[in-house]
Amino acid sequence: MGNEQNTFRVVGTRPVRPDGVDKVTGRAEFGADHQLPGMLVGVVVRSPHAHARIKSIDVSAARAVPGVLAVVTAADLVDLPSELSSGGEAPINFRHVSHNVIARDKALYEGHAVAALAATSTAIAAAAAALIKVDYEVLPHVIDVLEAMREGAPLLHPDLFTTGVTPTPTTASNVAGVTEFALGDIAKGFAEAEVIIEREYTTQPVHQGYIEPHAVTATFGADGTASVWCSSQGQFMVREFCAKLMGMDIGQIRVIPLEIGGGFGGKTTVYLEPLALALSRQSGRPVKMVMSRGDVFKATGPTSGTHVKIKLGAKRDGTFTAGEMTLKYQAGAYPGSPAFLGGMTGLTPYLFEHAKATCYDVVSNRPKSAAYRAPGAPMAAFGVESAIDELAQQLNIDPLELRLKNAATTGMRTLYGAKLPVVGYVETLEAAKAHPHYSAPLGPNQGRGIASGFWFNIGGPSSAAIHVNEDGTVEVVTGNPDIGGSRASMAMMAAEVLGIDFAHVKPTIGDTAQIAYSFLTGGSRVTFATGKAVIEAAEATVLQLCGRAAKMWKVEPYEVEWRAGSAHCTRVDDTTRAPVTLAEIAHQAGRTGGPISGNVSINAAGAGPGFGTHLCDVEVDPETGSVKIIRYTAIQDVGRAIHPAYVEGQLQGGAVQGIGWALNEAYLYDEKGCLLNSGFLDYRMPVASDLPMIDTVLVEVPNPGHPFGVRGVGEVPIVPPLAAVANAVSRATGVRMTDLPLSPPHVLAQLDRAKTAG
Amino acid sequence: MAKHHIQTTINGEPAEFLCETQQTLLDVLRDELDLTGSKEGCGTGDCGACSVLLDGRLVCACLVLGVEAAGHEISTIEGVAQGNVLHPLQQAFLNEAALQCGICTPGFIIAGKALLERNLNPTETEVRYWLAGNLCRCTGYDKIVRAVMNCAAQMREEASHG
């Protein structure tokens, strides 16, 4: 089945999602909703200091409280060696994961877990937690990325030596690593330039902001086996991470995925799960733990704050000659910022013969950064796309035309070396140009910004099982949590291949004992990769169905063809064998060889990269500095939209997260390194009244690596908005905005400064 | 300390429960009465995921004490559908794909329904300001606002033919 098939029966329609009724009636079970008999309440004691040595922890008073049944510290988890482990997918240092779950020796940020306990009620747990005495030696701390890089800055890890530089350093540093990408000869590229823009940009750390706090219920049995119910982006990830941190075999842990109330990358690691397991092991009782919103802000996520330097060179006609990025990203308390991903994505929308990126991964006394939608890409794109806008202004070229002139096309060599497969970036630019938004008139104090963005999208290990029920209805089991409607797209792809009604297909997310390993829901991979597994499982099922029909007809399997949900005999002049439907074959399954099912596990390759282009109109109040988004259009090459409404939803949601990043969201610290705005009142995410409708255009340039042409879509939409908004504000005010967020006081200060200077 | 014995009405049915003084109405609904459709996103009244009606008034259940429910009528997401017949707003959310992860959905449906009970012909701006107390991180609100507007139009249509 290839891309030549362009008449779909189910793909491209907009059915009601299979899990919809449960979610509009309150029946769906999310992370905090699971209950077990005899369940204890677990709470975490967290460091009030940004950086402190833990001299001792006295839990005796807490343990003595009636109703307290378990108290754990880092000593209850395995003391893992510091090494990169390549289990699962990307290499991970599980010592860091473990230390982030619960501090060992040192607390590295305010909110860092230092102890946990379980008690028979919330009130007892809270009272007992206050009795845990931690003797801290408070150490000097460092919050800012540039300060952390300075010589003499407080060191977080005495054993951290910068990787990626020669010679290998002999003194410890907060710079965990430097990654460099180079293409051509950067000096030659700038020598050829007739115009050069060089600017520095900053972005603040922002939280993924999922509405559902982390929650887990765990039970540890006397036989050493454990079950974990939680919401995460991957039940297999939770299982693997818990096994490593607890020193258990993977087979001893079963993880049952509950509905996930948003993740955006923030639920691709563990926080509470190992603690709940340790508490359950000690108490012999099930333990439930739910984070408060304050804990979510202080101890999970966010993505990196960054300092980005961009240098672009171009000819007078707009042809780019060179591009250079210096990216300094906060990793938080442990190494692992997505700086290198900024380096691999920022310049990719454009053809550069000469380009370079130098990416610094820097630790500081903040929560360990976690993945956030297209990790690392929005910050680099903010710099590059802002610089291109300024270049367009200097050269007096339309910013869309300037992008078109230099746009990446299929086969272009990227800064990270590989050539691009089939991509549709130019198509998004053409769609933007043709959109009425681009030529709509603007009023006073209004400005229009345009920006583009790139994300790779990934594939990876994915499993699917299809079971044909006795009456011809069909079960589809996959191993990926449904974070935004993927059950619908799985069922639609299965229905498409099987030729049956969408309503007859029931998708289920299997737990770790019910379906084979699947890499987590992330990297915009599920509809692509797990979808590919579903399609192959459906094709395997069709083969069996044809085989059964052949048996029923006493013909050879090759004489049977599957069309529109029925087996057809291909023998010419045979009128005795009328087509039989899937349901009819299912009824006879017992008599023709037993149940019919298709099981497929693949390591999906062929992910198609995505490009998006956003248009944003703002109105700036020159008196207050307040920015109002008055019109917004998100355009993206989505390959093929399986369920267009949920694809549009990805574009709209990503755009609005980016708008929040651009306009208001930021982590604010006091002089002691303590977070000042750890709640939704002061950490200002966009609300409905802040926004207009978000218009979308789905451009479909099919990905040849997927039978239906699917590309991942979830991450690209958060890449362009930072620059789209900032470019709009810059054009509305005539003042170039290089530092986010563009909150009213900040915008006003920039306007005042420009007035004074001008 | 002894627990309080509270008698109240939840979704039209008489209900009673024991609760500690400091337990919120949300704690009671979720932990004592197994009505887990109301969600806790913040515990400070900022996200609206725990929206319920208290005597017809839209409140955050995390800002009401369990004991305050005594003698009042509480409406939660569990009572919005009549048996297995969905409320038009629930159906509109499904038709418009107005949910992605679904954690904020119960709160939005309670809040949106409360709006439509007061104003069956809201402007887009009125919808956006009425729903400004409910956070959604997935959808960008576009399809939620459309669901409420389309539901209002449909309910007006039905009322005029009623």
Next chain:
Amino acid sequence: MALVILQSDFARRYTGGQTQIEVNASDYRSLVAGLERRYPGLAEQLSLGMAVAIDGEIFQTPLLEAVGPDSEVHFLPVIGGG
């Protein structure tokens, strides 16, 4: 012979600055073995967090992927996502 192209930064550290290396190989495993013979220690570096792009297609956990006589091969960090 497949052409392996290394980032100059990576080449500086592991191949004495050589960024373009021709290797006779039919799949990823034999390609890495060929590189290891010439630059001992390189295979371990590649096994830690490196994906491969063979003629533009990225493989995150490569082993048996085919490499053609005219293939162009790049190593890049494993890509995650949100």
